[in-house]
Amino acid sequence: MIQFNHYKVSVDNHFLFEVENFSIEKGNVYYLIGKNGVGKSTFLKSIINFEDKTEGIIIDRILKQKLKQKELAQKIAYVPSKVTLNNFTSVEDFLLMGRYPYGSPFSGFNVEDKKRLEDVIQLLEINDIRFKFMHQLSDGQQQLISIGRALVQEVDYLLLDEPTAFLDYYNKKRIFNLVEELSREKKMGIAIVSHDIDYLLKQSKCIFYVDSSTKKLLLLEQPFATNFENIIEKIYQ
Amino acid sequence: MNNTKSKYWLVFGMGLLTFLFLLHLMAWEWNFSFFSDDVILHSIRIPRSLATLFCGLLLAVSGLLLQILFSNPLAGPSILGISSGASLGVALAVILGVGSLGTSVSALIGAFIYTLLLIFSMRFVKSSISLLLVGIMLSSFTVAFIDILQVYAQEARLKYFILWGMGSLQQVNTSELYWFAFAAVVVILFSIYISKDLTVYSQGEEFATHLGVNIRRLRWFIIGITAIAVAVTTAFCGPISFIGIAVPNMVRILLNTTNSMKLLVGCLIFGPALLLLCDGLILLLDNYFILPINSMTALFGAPFIIWIILKQLK
Numbered sequence: 001m002i003q004f005n006h007y008k009v010s011v012d013n014h015f016l017f018e019v020e021n022f023s024i025e026k027g028n029v030y031y032l033i034g035k036n037g038v039g040k041s042t043f044l045k046s047i048i049n050f051e052d053k054t055e056g057i058i059i060d061r062i063l064k065q066k067l068k069q070k071e072l073a074q075k076i077a078y079v080p081s082k083v084t085l086n087n088f089t090s091v092e093d094f095l096l097m098g099r100y101p102y103g104s105p106f107s108g109f110n111v112e113d114k115k116r117l118e119d120v121i122q123l124l125e126i127n128d129i130r131f132k133f134m135h136q137l138s139d140g141q142q143q144l145i146s147i148g149r150a151l152v153q154e155v156d157y158l159l160l161d162e163p164t165a166f167l168d169y170y171n172k173k174r175i176f177n178l179v180e181e182l183s184r185e186k187k188m189g190i191a192i193v194s195h196d197i198d199y200l201l202k203q204s205k206c207i208f209y210v211d212s213s214t215k216k217l218l219l220l221e222q223p224f225a226t227n228f229e230n231i232i233e234k235i236y237q
Numbered sequence: 238m239n240n241t242k243s244k245y246w247l248v249f250g251m252g253l254l255t256f257l258f259l260l261h262l263m264a265w266e267w268n269f270s271f272f273s274d275d276v277i278l279h280s281i282r283i284p285r286s287l288a289t290l291f292c293g294l295l296l297a298v299s300g301l302l303l304q305i306l307f308s309n310p311l312a313g314p315s316i317l318g319i320s321s322g323a324s325l326g327v328a329l330a331v332i333l334g335v336g337s338l339g340t341s342v343s344a345l346i347g348a349f350i351y352t353l354l355l356i357f358s359m360r361f362v363k364s365s366i367s368l369l370l371v372g373i374m375l376s377s378f379t380v381a382f383i384d385i386l387q388v389y390a391q392e393a394r395l396k397y398f399i400l401w402g403m404g405s406l407q408q409v410n411t412s413e414l415y416w417f418a419f420a421a422v423v424v425i426l427f428s429i430y431i432s433k434d435l436t437v438y439s440q441g442e443e444f445a446t447h448l449g450v451n452i453r454r455l456r457w458f459i460i461g462i463t464a465i466a467v468a469v470t471t472a473f474c475g476p477i478s479f480i481g482i483a484v485p486n487m488v489r490i491l492l493n494t495t496n497s498m499k500l501l502v503g504c505l506i507f508g509p510a511l512l513l514l515c516d517g518l519i520l521l522l523d524n525y526f527i528l529p530i531n532s533m534t535a536l537f538g539a540p541f542i543i544w545i546i547l548k549q550l551k
Contacts, residue, residue: 048447049446050446050449069449069450069451070449072449073447073448073449074449077447078447080443080444083440083444084440084441084443084444086439086440086441086495088489088493088494088495089439089440089495090494093436093494093495093496094440097436097437097440097444097448098448100433100437100448100449100450101448101449103433105429105430105431105432105433105434106429106430153448
């Protein structure tokens with residue numbers, strides 16, 4: 001469980017919002033919504049940022065400041081909305097980068113690394129594209145591989161930053177379904193920043209929003225499907 | 238599938254390297270015997286062949302590291318001005334008249350400072366083309382400074398410096414070869430040590446941080462390794478251009494991978510091979526005209542770089 005106690009999100013010493021009492025538990029999915037520029041992505045990145053020493057984060061009962069950089073990477077993975085492309089990275093090489101936190105400088109990939117790779121390729125059904133290069137894939141496939149890398153990384157917590165921003169409706173549903181499946185079957189704790197409010201409301205998910213007047217992260221109270229306009233006003237004012 | 242193909246390339250490269258090394262050692266003389274107790278062989282040919290070998294691998298590896306550091310295929314020790322930093326160090330050392338070791342140390346300091354300057358300017362310039370412009374300006378500034386120094390230099394030292402500036406692989410003596418070997422071992426070991434970090438780093442700086450790569454430490458390693466490699470080659474053989482930029486790109490295209498370990502091995506093989514080929518051609522033409530090594534590497538390197546730029550702009 002990642003616990004937040006009066007955690008202040010800020011960028012370059014500029015205060016954005018406060019996370020008073022929030023936790024990411026294993027086996028649950030949390031959706032974060034809010035205006036552009038309110039600091040949702042900054043929040044996710046600051047969780048995984050090793051050099052950010054702001055107090056208020058406890059990961060599996062250990063203060064975040066006490067974890068080493070690689071230990072942090074063994075617990076939490078961050079997936080951006082679009083992967084940086086490098087023309088010479090194949091899908092398999094990209095996935096294997098997820099094993100970096102477990103390796104030491106002179107070691108190669110061991111049996112466990114290879115097994116983990118095969119498991120993920122099986123799970124995501126991407127055997128046909130494993131030898132392709134990342135830049136040859138569609139946006140949806142790239143996003144899938146990017147999440148796959150986090151799975152190869154064997155983390156307990158997954159932070160997804162607008163994973164569906166560049167995707168069509170079919171791929172959007174596919175990613176959301178995959179995320180639900182991962183939390184259910186792999187017992188991962190997942191936080192997702194998203195702008196697909198109508199989709200999320202329809203599915204009545206566990207939604208948090210950044211209230212811009214109080215500058216706090218709050219739970220969107222249910223039932224909310226009844227009055228869509230009110231909610232929009234509440235969040236985007 | 239991809240793996241076997243890159244293995245073939247590496248084996249082929251090894252064969253090519255051996256062949257070129259022997260050819261270089263024989264200097265195209267077919268009635269050559271390795272077992273003869275020949276003075277020319279021991280005091281001229283073996284040092285020159287070994288110097289070429291070390292130069293090639295040091296320059297290629299430093300080019301590879303710089304290209305990954307700046308995530309820019311056009312980066313290289315000569316084009317970014319690091320070589321000219323080393324040259325400035327050498328110029329100062331020659332004019333002050335310190336010995337061989339002093340020259341190397343002075344070159345090392347020059348290369349190190351210039352790499353730091355580049356890292357510093359990277360905070361302000363983001364685009365890869367701007368960074369190259371900074372590098373080019375840095376080297377022309379340095380060249381101007383060296384020119385001014387030359388005006389005040391003594392005749393003998395000036396002559397030495399001018400000859401050195403053309404780049405030559407034939408003046409390396411045995412004690413300098415030990416330095417070369419030492420630098421090569423250090424550079425290779427540390428490059429292997431950071432190769433995993435490099436692979437992840439080539440996928441983006443932020444990506445690497447999130448996977449637990451210590452970026453600051455990695456940067457210092459790259460700066461240190463390239464400074465050593467560039468300083469030693471520049472101090473002993475003069476500023477040799479194009480190997481550092483052309484070879485890593487060539488290897489990347491041949492092996493088609495981001496795996497830094499494979500790229501590193503490729504650079505260690507193809508870097509010396511290309512330089513042995515260039516210097517071998519100079520040996521072949523030796524009876525008709527004498528060419529400096531830089532004109533030979535430029536003949537191969539310049540068209541290659543234009544090709545990469547055109548490919549990038551597409």
